[in-house]
Amino acid sequence: MGLSEHARRDDELYAIRRRQPYGIEIDGLRLCVAEDVFPPDLGYSPRRLAAVLRRYTPRRALDMGCGSGYLALVLSKNGAREVWAVDNHPPAIACTTENAARNPPLRVRAVESDLFAAISPGATFDLIVFNQPFYPSTTRRGVFGMKRDGGRPIIERFLTQARGFITPETVMLMPFSQVAGGENDPGAVAAQLGYTSRIVHRESDGPHAHVIHEIRAPGSRPDADRRGHVLV
Numbered sequence: 001m002g003l004s005e006h007a008r009r010d011d012e013l014y015a016i017r018r019r020q021p022y023g024i025e026i027d028g029l030r031l032c033v034a035e036d037v038f039p040p041d042l043g044y045s046p047r048r049l050a051a052v053l054r055r056y057t058p059r060r061a062l063d064m065g066c067g068s069g070y071l072a073l074v075l076s077k078n079g080a081r082e083v084w085a086v087d088n089h090p091p092a093i094a095c096t097t098e099n100a101a102r103n104p105p106l107r108v109r110a111v112e113s114d115l116f117a118a119i120s121p122g123a124t125f126d127l128i129v130f131n132q133p134f135y136p137s138t139t140r141r142g143v144f145g146m147k148r149d150g151g152r153p154i155i156e157r158f159l160t161q162a163r164g165f166i167t168p169e170t171v172m173l174m175p176f177s178q179v180a181g182g183e184n185d186p187g188a189v190a191a192q193l194g195y196t197s198r199i200v201h202r203e204s205d206g207p208h209a210h211v212i213h214e215i216r217a218p219g220s221r222p223d224a225d226r227r228g229h230v231l232v
């Protein structure tokens with residue numbers, strides 16, 4: 001996907017932003033989608049990630065780039081005992097906090113942070129989900145908290161920092177859509193950084209494939225014992 005296609009998609013995002021705020025119900029969760037917060041009902045990724053999350057049973061989980069908090073709340077609903085929801089976009093943190101309050105007894109810890117910057121060194125997670133910005137924003141201000149570092153730069157920074165917060169059993173889930181351009185594929189970046197990855201979900205929409213990557217620490221096996229995961 002070239003720059004003009006990125007710009008066309010950004011125009012679509014701005015049109016959605018003009019209709020915010022609005023309320024929705026997904027997966028039994030009552031959510032407010034506040035102004036300039038990524039809509040969890042947009043595109044494939046949030047709902048497909050939510051479906052794939054049901055296969056895992058983490059005790060301690062992190063939703064990186066939480067937006068409305070939808071995936072963090074899904075993790076809490078699925079039984080994770082401790083769920084962190086991180087975003088560097090203040091409207092997303094306010095929206096996640098509001099959505100957690102709307103859905104008792106679910107609980108999430110919402111933290112404003114540039115990726116892992118505000119997370120205590122030494123903390124580790126059994127599962128990290130990151131529905132990352134797919135490509136660099138074509139506008140200076142960005143939209144829904146997604147800025148010029150979308151795509152490959154943010155994926156590289158995320159996977160480099162993540163080394164300090166994972167164990168050999170940690171699972172990281174990241175989506176990718178071919179429309180974003182192969183250079184922005186988290187599976188390719190993960191391989192270059194020495195991670196092990198495999199595709200755990202794939203579907204097609206005309207000529208484009210949409211996938212979800214499961215990424216693990218360098219050298220770990222995809223079927224490794226999930227010690228941090230609660231047995232179901």
Ligand SMILES: C[S@@+](CC[C@H](N)C(=O)[O-])C[C@H]1O[C@@H](n2cnc3c(N)ncnc32)[C@H](O)[C@@H]1O
Pocket residue numbers: 038039040045046064065066067068069070071086087088089092113114115131132133134144145146147154
């Ligand atoms: C595609 S949205 C995903 C939102 C939500 N997880 C979902 O699936 O509905 C990407 C999110 O990443 C956040 N983000 C972008 N750069 C970030 C960074 N450096 N640190 C933390 N979050 C970031 C954006 O603010 C945005 O909320």
